Amino acid sequence: MITLNDYLYSGDTIFRILQNYMDDLRKEAKKNRNEIDMIHCNFLLQIRELLAHNDFLTAQSQQIREFYKYMAREYPFLAFTFRGRIKSLIRAEEKFNSYIVEDIYNYYEKNGSYPPIAELKQRLGCFRDLIAYRIVISMPKCHYEDEAEREAAEIHCLYDIANILPGFLEERGFTAEPANGVQESTSHLMDETIRPYYRDYISNHGPYEYQSLHITFYDNSSRSYMEVQLRTKAMDDVAEIGPANHLGYEKRQENEMSRRELIPVGENRYFDEAYERGMRLLNLELSKLDVNMFSAENNSLINDGCGLYRGRLILPYEHLSRFQNDLID
Incomplete structure (x- = not known):
């Protein structure tokens, strides 16, 4: 069985590692005649295209920047940051294999049999966050004496921004994708017309x-999702630093990947291979990797200059409120 781990000690660039892994897989x-590995190859191809032909990210980020400029005009007293990243190769590979393990395990636990290949393939075609942007807002405390009022104003601004974003980007070549009922909003602050497009974890x-x-969104010019x-x-x-932080998420993902007891070894090759690939990635000693532009002292002290592990930053913008900027008239 071929795994990504086999290519991480060659000293090659991340692009060459990805290309060799994909070709051999x-x-x-x-x-x-492994249909799931063919889907896997198509998934890796998406990542390769982002790395090899990422000129479109400049144009895409410029459109996101237009929304940043809009917010700076419309919300002068609000502080906010815009960040963007391409998901790292290791995170993406972990996620792909964890989906296989999770789906097969849950289906078997419920039905006592394995899911049809068509159903599994459909699940594996739903990756939409290889490119992701994040808008983080803050209403500075200097604007409100009452903390409850400040928090309420902040939430109101967040949903107001959410209501505007789809129409703003659709005018600039993006198409909002329906969320198909997943975590549909129940907030009265979200407009009915855009409710079907958001997954509301608030x-x-x-x-x-x-x-x-x-x-x-689907970027119609680059034909990619974000x-x-x-x-x-x-x-x-x-x-980032609380109960839902990524280290905790990784630990829960590790627990998910380690669910082995219900499914006998050798009974489902798709489960076996995804499980093995996932566990090998979770047990990587990053300090021993030999990837161009990547180095690590241990699994905490990492200098990831190639986006192998932490992703690649593509959009950092920060706007301070007028009070913080000393631009009070």
Whole structure:
């Protein structure tokens, strides 16, 4: 079985590693008539296209920047940041394999049999966040004496921005993708017309206190999907350094990947291969990798100059409120 790990010690660039892994995986998939590995190759092809032909990101980021400029005009007293990233190769590979393990395990647990290949393939075709942008807003405390009023104003601004964003970007060549009922908003602050496009983790927040608004767009010029997340700073703190932070997410993902006891080894090759690939990635010792433009002292001290592990930053913008900017008239 071919795994990404086998290519991470060659000293090659991330692009060459990805190309070699994809080429060899495709050959093996054709030889073994493995339909899931063919889907896997198509998934890797999307990542390769982002790395090899990413000129469109400049144009795409410029359109996102137009919304940044709009917000600076319309919300002068609001502080906010815009960030953008391409998902890292390791994170993307982990996620692809975890979807396979999760779907097969859950289906088997419920039905005592394995899911049809067509159903599994459909699930694996739903990746929409290889490119993602995040808008984080904050209403500075100097604008409100009462904290409850400040928080209410902040939430109101967040939903107001969410209501405007789809129409703004659709005028600039993007198409909002329906969320198909996933985490549909129950907030009275969200307009009925755009409600079907958002996954609202604020009015439907889960057990780890994660809160955010998510929407997916199709970029008609580059023919790629991108996700936009909208949060307040308090929500972003929970996601970055609080109960919903990525280390906690990784630990939960590791627990998901380690679910092995229900499905006997050798009974479902798709589960076995995805499980093995996922566990090997989770157990990587990053300091031993030999990838051009990447180095690590350990799994915490990482200098990821190629987007292998932490992703690639494509849009950093920050706007301070008028009070913070000392631009009070």
